Amino acid sequence: MDNDSAQHIPAAYLVYDGLCPFCSQYVRLLRLRESVGFVQLLSARSRHPVVERLHAAGYNLNEGIALVEPDTVYFGEDCMMRLALLTSPVGAFNRMNAALFRRRGVIRVVYPILKAGRRVLLLLMRRPPIGRP
Numbered sequence: 001m002d003n004d005s006a007q008h009i010p011a012a013y014l015v016y017d018g019l020c021p022f023c024s025q026y027v028r029l030l031r032l033r034e035s036v037g038f039v040q041l042l043s044a045r046s047r048h049p050v051v052e053r054l055h056a057a058g059y060n061l062n063e064g065i066a067l068v069e070p071d072t073v074y075f076g077e078d079c080m081m082r083l084a085l086l087t088s089p090v091g092a093f094n095r096m097n098a099a100l101f102r103r104r105g106v107i108r109v110v111y112p113i114l115k116a117g118r119r120v121l122l123l124l125m126r127r128p129p130i131g132r133p
Contacts (some may be wrong), residue, residue, distance in 0.1 A: 001084045010035060010037075010038050010039060011036055011038055011039065011065055011069070011070075012037070012038050012040075012069045012070075013038025013039070013040050013041075013050045013066075014027055014030075014040070014065070014066075014067050015023045015043075015044050015050065015061065015065065015066040015067075015068065016041070016043070017044050017045065017061070017062075017118070018043025018044065018045050018046070019043075020118050020121065020122060020127075022117065022118055023065065027041050027093070029091075030093075030097065031088040031090050032074045032086045032087060044061035044066075044130045045126060045130055045131075054066055054068070054073070059075055060071070061130045063076060064076030064079065065079050065080070066079055067079045067083060076111065077104075077111045080101045080111060081101055081102065081104065082109055083097070084097055084100070084102045085098075114128075
């Protein structure tokens with residue numbers, strides 16, 4: 001396999017709500033360190049095999065974002081912390097993300113607020129919850 005092909009094989013998958021403007025903006029702004037490799041962004045509303053595997057494993061994707069690495073799934077608060085640890089220090093957003101979410105105490109307070117804000121926004125926008133495949 002040549003280097004160009006290897007660059008397009010995901011080292012990880014980041015699964016988020018593709019219909020949530022907050023979630024979509026967050027993953028667009030996030031810059032992961034190059035050491036992670038290629039991270040494929042997946043809408044939790046898709047029928048992608050990784051999304052279906054998460055559903056089958058019992059993850060409720062209405063309750064959190066997921067980072068799927070080869071041997072580990074990080075979900076919800078754990079995912080936010082993992083992303084903060086992998087975030088590149090480039091840009092104000094990434095520095096703020098890393099500063100906030102590298103601390104378990106901060107995540108425990110802020111993450112439920114973010115989830116509630118997402119629920120309210122989706123309700124106001126009349127977007128349905130994420131369904132299981």
